[in-house]
Every structure is written in C-alpha cells, then in structure tokens.
Amino acid sequence: MAPLLRSTARLASAAGFILLAGCAQMNPPPAVAYNPPSTALAALPPSDVTRYRVSFATNSYRIDADGQTAIDSAANVMGTNAALTATVIGSADPVGSDASNMRLSKQRATAVHNALLRTGKVSEQRIETRWTGERQSKVPAQGNGVDAGYRAVEIVLH
DSSP: OHHHHHHHHHHHHHHHHHHHHHHHTOOOOOOOOOBOOOHHHHHSOGGGOEEEEEEOOTTOOOOOHHHHHHHHHHHHHHHHOTTOOEEEEEOOOSSSOHHHHHHHHHHHHHHHHHHHHHTTSSOGGGEEEEEOTTTTOOSOOOTTSOOGGGSEEEEEEO
16 A cells, blocks of 8 residues: 555656646736827817726726716717727826736726727727826825726827
C-alpha cells in the first residue's frame, strides 16, 4: 500500500507543479493607451454642446437604468438632428493603478458607445469614443473619500 501512496503523492505533486507553472505563464492584460478627446472639443462654445452623464459603480462598466435613460436621451436628440456627433469620454476614479483605470475607462466608454448604437438612432460614424482613465476626471473628490463623479462616461453632443 505504501508504494501506491508514494506514486499518488508524486503524481499529485507533479500536477500541482504543472498547474502553478501554467498560472505563472499567464500574460497580464494588454496595456490600454491614453486616448483623450481632441482639444477642439474643449474649444467649442458651451452653447454648441449638450452633455449627458452615465455614472458607474466602483470597478464596473455595467450601465444601470439611470445610465440607460441618459443614453436614450442623447440618442433621441441625435435622432432628430443628423448634423450632431457624439464624443463619448470614459473616466475612472483614482483608486487602483493607472493601467487598470485606463482599461476600465475604455470599457466604460465602449459600453456607452455600444448602447448608443443599440438604440438604432445613431450610426457608428457619428460616435467618437475616447477614454482618459483618472487623468482628466472632471469632478473633484469630496473630503477624504473618492467621489462617484469620477466613475462616469460623458456623452458630448456637438
């Protein structure tokens, strides 16, 4: 019986080593480059732009009911004015690494971009999608905590 236990133990040890070696070989997610909106957008007069905001939970890019309402409102306006384009700008709060925040802000912007398309009122050519991580967040943190305003996508119609 002892030789059988030794063989089983060696086999389990080898399987554990292979599993650990395989985990060590896993590549980290690819880096996501900073992709801010053009400076021309910031130069537009406030009367020439309409802004909608889609907020997100911490570390999430899931669009909630309020976010979908903002997306639907933006799509309705775009549906009545074919000259409008949307710049979708994803951002993240300063919690976490720059790389993870950049990836999350891109995921948020992409989620809103896709939701605009799903309304059927906006074509791909009328949406520019950008992301800034935490680098250009517009809403300052309140007190010692991190304000939820950082975790958002802004839809800018122009």
